[in-house]
Amino acid sequence: MLVLDAVVRSYAWGSRTALARLRGDAGPSPHPEAELWFGAHPADSAYVHGARPRDGEDAPADGRSSLLDLIESDPAGQLGAEVMARFGPRLPFLLKLLAAEEPLSLQAHPSRDQALEGFDREEGAGIPIDSPIRNYRDRNHKPEVVVALERFDALAGFRDPARTVDLLGAIGVPELDPHLGLLRGQPDEAGLRALFTTWITMPQAMVYRLLPKVLEGCVRYLAEHGNGGEFAAEARSTLQIGEAYPGDVGVLSSMLLNRITLEPGEALYLPAGNLHAYLHGVGVEIMANSDNVLRGGLTPKHVDVPELLRVLDFHSVPATPTEGVATGARERVYLSDTPEFRLSSIDLHDGCVEISGSGPEILLCTGGAVEAHCDAVETTIHATQALWVPASSGPVTLTAVPHERGPLAHVPQDPGAGAAGGTGAQVFRARVGSA
Template identity: 50%
Template sequence: MDRLANPIRPYAWGSATAIPHLLGVEPTGEPQAEMWMGAHPGAPSRTPRGTLDEVIAADPERALGPRATARFGPRLPFLLKLLAAGAPLSLQVHPDRAQAERGYADEERRGVPLDAPHRNYKDPNHKPELICALTLFDGLCGFRAPDAAAELLARLEVDSLKPYVDLLGAHPQEAALREVLTALLTADPEQMAVTVAEAAAACARLTEQARGTGATWGAEYAAYASIAHHYPGDPGVIAAMLLNHVRLQPGEALYLGAGVPHAYLQGFGVEIMANSDNVLRCGLTPKHVDVPELLRIVRFEAGGPGVLRPAAGPDGEQVYETPIDEFRLSRYVLAEGGPVRRLTAPTPQILLCTEGAVHAGGLRLGPGESVFVPADEPVEATGEGTLFRATVVA
């Protein structure tokens, strides 16, 4: 079992304080957006025996176990993160496996460099993901029902939004959402910048009107006003209004499957995902937006955001159930003097402490500290605190 030293990614949208405060170190003043725990070749965790990807490559069956190796190959199929959003991330969507395989093969065939800014597919894998809130966490997830989106836009009383309001009510759900998103992303940039500015002002006005009244839509307009502040003139501001706004309480989670548009807005959480870099962006970013490819990937299905709460498992384990096998996330809330939790498994594990002090396999873990546990390695957990457990289903 190896204690991990984990790289921190300084993306511009990151919080300057959340990760340092958890680790008990002084903030640098610079954004610290994500702490990566895993064997992603772009930024692998370090162990006393080398980087985690090197440790796994040296003996995959020992590190991962024969079942996981046979199913997912000689690599860790998930990436665990601490994610600290101080500003909105890009509005984005991920392909399913078949779409990723086709897209990657096509770009390889056409000789698009992997580091090209217009490259969509960095690998042939899908990228389902789960975010579990450690603090209040705001995000966008999945399409609203078209009539609800039309009502939200109409309340802004912006004349240039009226055609979109009409479109949302004139077609079946899937066609309405597709037509409006397409129109937003292909609109004249100068005209759209004016529309976004007017919508942002209206959101700020409605936020003030709702203050102190208990109106449920107040928090939504506040979120969209904040998005517009960070991305003035971006058509993604209006596209974001087609999506469900969700506020997670600590311990609640969102699962984001293929084709579901989403964005994280603000908050601190534990994120786990399949080990892929494939992202297609819808807006809220200066990066490349490939509208035709995006429209092939997005699933124009309206519905609620599907907030997850952990299901009680055996031995005190609280499991966040998802429909995929590349990762499985759970947590233990340990009490001093409580029972020993036996975590030995035939699959690889990363254990992460987010609160208190936990003893795992003879190592003491404080907040933000983690270990990699090879398959079948005996490990028990005790102490007082919260321990997240990341593994696979194999």
């Protein structure tokens, strides 16, 4: 068991206060902190403390080693025979702590077959792996599960076309009538594809003419109906996105998606081809170990429209949050059909919890402070800190300890929790899914 240091991704949409608040810092971070990566992706591997150097090698001066290097040096000991047999000598999942102050890009991720074909195609074309126009940076798919630590707003999956017709009609923009006809005539995935394609390929001059009319319609709708209106949340989100990304055609496309709010502890599963965008909030995210993203707007980054259209799933699906499944008094599992990962949350108040498994695990503290015992090693981690537990380790015992750092996330509050002397804690457990 080793302490695991995350890699910080400082994207513009990140927050200077959210993760600082979790850590219990006295003030905001100097730069936006968007994601903390806990994993072994080649693009950005986390670091472990105290790993033994290989024979003939000196220990790093700072005592840290790349988790990617550690796994490559001892795949059997770090991953275990079963995981290696299923996924090869690499960690199959990537865990993140995410803080969105502004909306993220409109995006989707490929299936495994699409990723294999796309990666090989771009390799054959000679596009450098770090090129800004590269779509496929690895050969893996990227299904995801996100769990809210606080109220978390998102767009995910195409809304039922009939409901979208009602929404676009409700904001009362005559200039949208020709576009509405595409859905009225084909209220199915073919109609959604036709309208989405029309909007995302629209000349920019036309976007500049149409988008202000749509935003004005949203303002009128809220003025007439207030927050109790049937489509109030959708109208507010459109205005929020329009303010963050003026003149971006993705503002129009976002109106085709389900608007969803996750309450603390609720989760959302995002399979391949699901068009989505996180709007605001803090959450824990787990995914297959990939960085393949096809973007559709709301970003200054590369947007490849033909490739996005190739991977999108235009079937309308309800975006239904899940609270997970309780597997004991303290642990709750967020199920998916993805074999690469399994995510659960553990709430600690009194007593201790012992966990054991046959494969590698990452234990991420998101609230309070946790004392961990494993193989005669004892260490304490606080919110935003994590542990790497290799397959060769024995059982790990977790105990909440008094703390003075960071508020508890969605842990039920006890007197004093989140303040000096609090005793509650929360840990997310990331491991490989069942075969």
